[in-house]
Amino acid sequence: MYFMVTDRFCDGDSANNIPIGSDPTLFDPKQKDNALYQGGDLRGVEKALQANYFNDLGVTALWLTPVVKNVWRSGYDLGGWKSGYHGYWTQDWLDIDPHLTSKTSLAGEPYPDNAEGRMKHYQDLVKLAHSKGIKVIQDVVLNHAGSVFYYDDNNDGVFNVEKKEEWVQPYKNDGFHPNAKWADIPKWNAERTQPDGPRELLGAKIATKGTLSQIESYGRKGFSSDSLGKTDGEEITCDFFSLRDIWTDPKGEYFDALVDEFVEIYQFYLTTVGVDGLRIDTVKHVHHEFWDAFTERLRKRLGSAAADKLLFGEIYDGNPATLGRYTWRSDWPKSTAPDLDSVLDFNFCFSAREYLRQTGTQFGSPAALEKSLASRTASDAQDRPFYNPNLGADGLNAQQKIITFIENHDGLNRFRVAGITESRNRLAQGLLMTLPGIPCLYYGTEFSLLDAGGKIGEDGETGRMMFFPHKGGPIMKEVEKSQTFSDISKLAALRKKLPVLRTGKWIPLWVDSASGDQDDGVFAFARASEDGESFVVVVVNASDAERTTSDGDNQIQLPASMKTAGKVLRRTLTIGQEKSLTPADIDAAAPLRLAVPPSSLVIYESFPSEK
Numbered sequence: 068m069y070f071m072v073t074d075r076f077c078d079g080d081s082a083n084n085i086p087i088g089s090d091p092t093l094f095d096p097k098q099k100d101n102a103l104y105q106g107g108d109l110r111g112v113e114k115a116l117q118a119n120y121f122n123d124l125g126v127t128a129l130w131l132t133p134v135v136k137n138v139w140r141s142g143y144d145l146g147g148w149k150s151g152y153h154g155y156w157t158q159d160w161l162d163i164d165p166h167l168t169s170k171t172s173l174a175g176e177p178y179p180d181n182a183e184g185r186m187k188h189y190q191d192l193v194k195l196a197h198s199k200g201i202k203v204i205q206d207v208v209l210n211h212a213g214s215v216f217y218y219d220d221n222n223d224g225v226f227n228v229e230k231k232e233e234w235v236q237p238y239k240n241d242g243f244h245p246n247a248k249w250a251d252i253p254k255w256n257a258e259r260t261q262p263d264g265p266r267e268l269l270g271a272k273i274a275t276k277g278t279l280s281q282i283e284s285y286g287r288k289g290f291s292s293d294s295l296g297k298t299d300g301e302e303i304t305c306d307f308f309s310l311r312d313i314w315t316d317p318k319g320e321y322f323d324a325l326v327d328e329f330v331e332i333y334q335f336y337l338t339t340v341g342v343d344g345l346r347i348d349t350v351k352h353v354h355h356e357f358w359d360a361f362t363e364r365l366r367k368r369l370g371s372a373a374a375d376k377l378l379f380g381e382i383y384d385g386n387p388a389t390l391g392r393y394t395w396r397s398d399w400p401k402s403t404a405p406d407l408d409s410v411l412d413f414n415f416c417f418s419a420r421e422y423l424r425q426t427g428t429q430f431g432s433p434a435a436l437e438k439s440l441a442s443r444t445a446s447d448a449q450d451r452p453f454y455n456p457n458l459g460a461d462g463l464n465a466q467q468k469i470i471t472f473i474e475n476h477d478g479l480n481r482f483r484v485a486g487i488t489e490s491r492n493r494l495a496q497g498l499l500m501t502l503p504g505i506p507c508l509y510y511g512t513e514f515s516l517l518d519a520g521g522k523i524g525e526d527g528e529t530g531r532m533m534f535f536p537h538k539g540g541p542i543m544k545e546v547e548k549s550q551t552f553s554d555i556s557k558l559a560a561l562r563k564k565l566p567v568l569r570t571g572k573w574i575p576l577w578v579d580s581a582s583g584d585q586d587d588g589v590f591a592f593a594r595a596s597e598d599g600e601s602f603v604v605v606v607v608n609a610s611d612a613e614r615t616t617s618d619g620d621n622q623i624q625l626p627a628s629m630k631t632a633g634k635v636l637r638r639t640l641t642i643g644q645e646k647s648l649t650p651a652d653i654d655a656a657a658p659l660r661l662a663v664p665p666s667s668l669v670i671y672e673s674f675p676s677e678k
């Protein structure tokens with residue numbers, strides 16, 4: 068999977084950078100100001116698709132930041148004044164943001180200048196991706212809308228945008244703030260949420276009832292600075308900074324209507340537009356019962372098509388028990404059916420960073436990473452596996468479909484910040500592409516794009532920079548020739564060729580030098596088929612010295628579950644230094660002393676020995 072902040076990928080059409088009637092100061096033509104629109108759009112993605120950029124990299128799915136029409140400016144979010152370039156501030160769930168769409172199709176056919184035309188453009192992008200064998204994941208927010216209403220703190224009937232109190236009110240324990248009023252600032256598209264009734268788009272009738280356009284569908288409880296970090300329920304019912312919380316309480320008067328409204332909206336995107344899955348934002352800030360009802364009714368509505376649609380969520384938490392909870396329905400053990408198909412594995416991200424993301428040539432212990440992978444199949448105190456092992460409609464379970472990543476925009480910097488070398492970034496991508504899960508790349512990492520403003524230990528949003536700027540940046544052809552792009556494409560090709568790299572069992576082999584308490588930076592593991600007949604061994608050396616997976620007599624012996632008799636291991640791919648340090652064929656049944664060059668990852672593939 069390849070994830071991009073669409074506004075920051077490629078500006079394929081400069082005509083949409085300042086939509087008609089919008090505040091022109093929200094666009095930065097220099098493409099530098101992180102708080103403003105920088106021009107990236109659907110046409111930029113289409114041009115990359117057309118040039119086979121993603122195919123060359125080996126990507127089989129794209130995840131784009133939310134494409135729906137947003138509130139374009141907010142006065143109070145993390146860090147103050149900002150634009151809605153990222154797409155997470157919905158104003159209309161059934162319109163595509165005009166910053167993203169073009170007046171004509173890639174072939175030059177005019178689109179109608181309205182919601183129908185914008186939706187048609189989005190559908191055309193999805194069709195183009197499909198024609199290239201690439202799926203499209205739609206990023207969706209059901210927890211909140213943008214700043215579509217304000218709290219009239221001074222009760223003058225006017226949205227006093229300079230007053231913080233009109234954007235954010237303190238959290239109210241009992242009831243709702245009574246002074247919420249729809250905003251009406253057209254140049255920021257800060258207006259009553261839509262749809263307010265049924266819509267007809269792309270020939271489909273969408274029977275929305277306008278529930279999202281009623282102020283009673285929102286919580287209006289305000290936000291306090293500690294709201295989001297709480298676990299007492301306040302994190303579920305508060306606003307998300309100045310973003311307006313949707314009232315997802317199962318006891319709420321509009322619960323069923325809200326669930327049905329979202330089912331109606333997303334069945335349209337999943338069937339008529341044809342997207343292949345949903346990445347669901349801010350999952351832990353929504354009542355769990357809401358996800359039960361939404362996933363159940365949506366799958367029912369989709370019928371047999373549901374088997375091909377992936378629903379995965381963002382739960383910003385490093386605890387596998389917290390992450391995996393959302394792959395179960397909230398009424399476990401009564402029901403063991405899957406809830407969300409899968410989640411983004413923050414635990415993996417944090418532990419991979421602990422191992423490989425240290426200043427200079429330093430490295431951390433891979434032990435946390437090994438523990439993280441073991442946690443995939445572990446259980447909680449009530450004996451429930453963290454991740455639901457029951458098969459979804461596609462015949463795969465949550466453990467197999469977990470989305471692994473080492474970087475994205477979720478309040479994280481890029482993996483490669485100042486002090487992190489390009490070769491370390493390539494090593495991290497190598498790990499991502501060889502460990503279990505669905506690996507998700509962050510746009511720009513295929514060029515080891517440097518997040519110069521990011522610091523280790525100080526996560527933020529500095530990594531959301533323009534990848535293909537108008538001036539002074541890389542161009543796609545140049546990126547395709549880079550070492551990182553080449554490495555990732557080779558890894559992707561090997562994953563495609565070897566099923567064990569996608570669905571094989573993970574078997575830990577080596578994390579530490581047994582001689583001392585100092586880790587030597589080596590991490591080794593195997594991926595093996597169920598029957599043990601085919602397997603690969605992967606060895607990572609994060610240090611800047613040559614290492615082996617042995618310490619005196621202590622060497623790796625592959626477990627009996629792997630059928631090693633009559634097999635040899637042969638080096639099949641190296642990320643890092645190509646220098647071969649081991650003999651061409653290694654007896655897989657013998658104790659393994661695998662040498663690995665400095666700052667490198669080596670993949671050994673099993674073959675029958677030629678007698």
Ligand SMILES: [Ca+2]
Pocket residue numbers: 078079080081082083084106107108166
């Ligand atoms: Ca543009």
Ligand SMILES: [Ca+2]
Pocket residue numbers: 218219220221222223224225226227233
């Ligand atoms: Ca006011």
Ligand SMILES: [Ca+2]
Pocket residue numbers: 210302303304305312313315352353354
């Ligand atoms: Ca909420």
